[in-house]
Amino acid sequence: MARATTIFIFLCMGVIAASVSAIMMFQFARPAGEAFTLGLALLCAMIVVHLVFTRQRDRSDVSARVAELEERVLEVDQDVGNLEGRLTGMETNLPRRTREEIDPLFAEVEVLGSLIKQMAEAMAGMEDRIDEQDQRAVAPPPREQLGHYEEAPRALGYSGIDRTSDQAPPRADPAPPRAEPAPRSAAPPPSAVPRDNPPDPALRRTIQEALDNNRVDLFLQPLVTLPQRQVRDYEALTRIRDHNDVFLEPVDFIEEATRAGMMPAIDNLMLFRAIQVLRRLTNRNRRSGLFVNLSSQTLVDERFFPGFLDFLRANNGFSDQLTFEFTQRDVSEMGALEHESLAALAELGFRFSIDRVTNLRLDFKSLSDRGFRFVKLHASRLVGAERMPDSHIHPADLGDLLRRFAMELIVDHIETEAQVLEVLDLDARIGQGYLFSPPRPVRPEVLQGRPPKAMRRAAE
Missing domain, CATH: 1.20.5 (Single alpha-helices involved in coiled-coils or other helix-helix interfaces)
Known part of the structure; x- marks a missing residue:
């Protein structure tokens, strides 16, 4: 165009x-x-x-x-x-x-x-x-297999100890497992003997009979994550049955057992059973850990502790799953021998926890350096329902302070949903208590067998 x-x-x-x-x-x-x-x-x-x-x-x-x-x-x-x-x-x-x-x-x-x-x-x-x-x-069934060792209900989180298993149970001796009695002549160190109550010969005989007749039982109570309430670890608790098969809790017998020098025998037996439980959990691809209460008397006992340490060396693969727990009173009264024994356990990779905390005037840096990774505090003390003695830190700030020293706060004795809400407001991540599950006994087939000779010779 x-x-x-x-x-x-x-x-x-x-x-x-x-x-x-x-x-x-x-x-x-x-x-x-x-x-x-x-x-x-x-x-x-x-x-x-x-x-x-x-x-x-x-x-x-x-x-x-x-x-x-x-x-x-x-x-x-x-x-x-x-x-x-x-x-x-x-x-x-x-x-x-x-x-x-x-x-x-x-x-x-x-x-x-x-x-x-x-x-x-x-x-x-x-x-x-x-x-x-x-x-x-x-x-x-025979009397030995009555319902004192019922399995912990799975509804309460005991997924690691089931009634059915593809694995064969540990080999057992023909006779029922027996706890080796503590030497009657053993005398505990003066600093480890409680002096709050007078001696109770009848209770001492009951404890000795329980050791002689294998009436020292292992109970488990879960530690759960908050707020998910998933089982994270378990605490191994000791129960003693008298001749009427009535259970005695640690608060009932520990003082007299410590006074009589029987706690090392009880601790050795509980350690052997705790390792059996951890083996069962590992066989089922469970990585849950186990908190085992330990007496400071065991750390200084020249006959029990060497065998105790040898058994731990032979089972060093469970060092990341096994945590030894001491009371605040025992920790505060530890001397050079106890610290040396703690150092030997820490060198093997085992961790420690402190419970029954009654005041917060603690040197957390020193505890962390010695291998303590957990601090247990009663729920009523954390949320303020029970007044604590003079402390240099408010319980509400305890969780943040502990994390600075690579430690974790565990709130125990949680019994109501209201306490859970208050604990969550204080940024606590681990809880324990009857609200989640009461302590449950371990089935007897899980605890078959006897402690190794190195642990039994100390009691003979």
């Missing part, structure tokens, strides 16, 4: 130039050469003028296009800048918002999953107990 227009314009210019030449020749009687020259000059002038205007118009069009293109580029730059800002905002805010929205959902899913699992395990435990009752109705 543009080419046709240009040809038409040039034709018009030619007609105009010819017309001017004809007028000059016929109207003004000018010579033909002069008229032709004038017409040609006029044609050239028109062509030049046309080219000038055409280029000017093209230049104007190009300038307009360039200006429009620049505006479009500026708009694109603005859009790209806005897009970059939005992408940056999304990269910054999206992960945080996603975590804020998904973390509560994950927590609820975990809680629901644990509740469903507990319900299923509770049903399985009920079926097992019904089967046991039916079997007892048909053939009563």
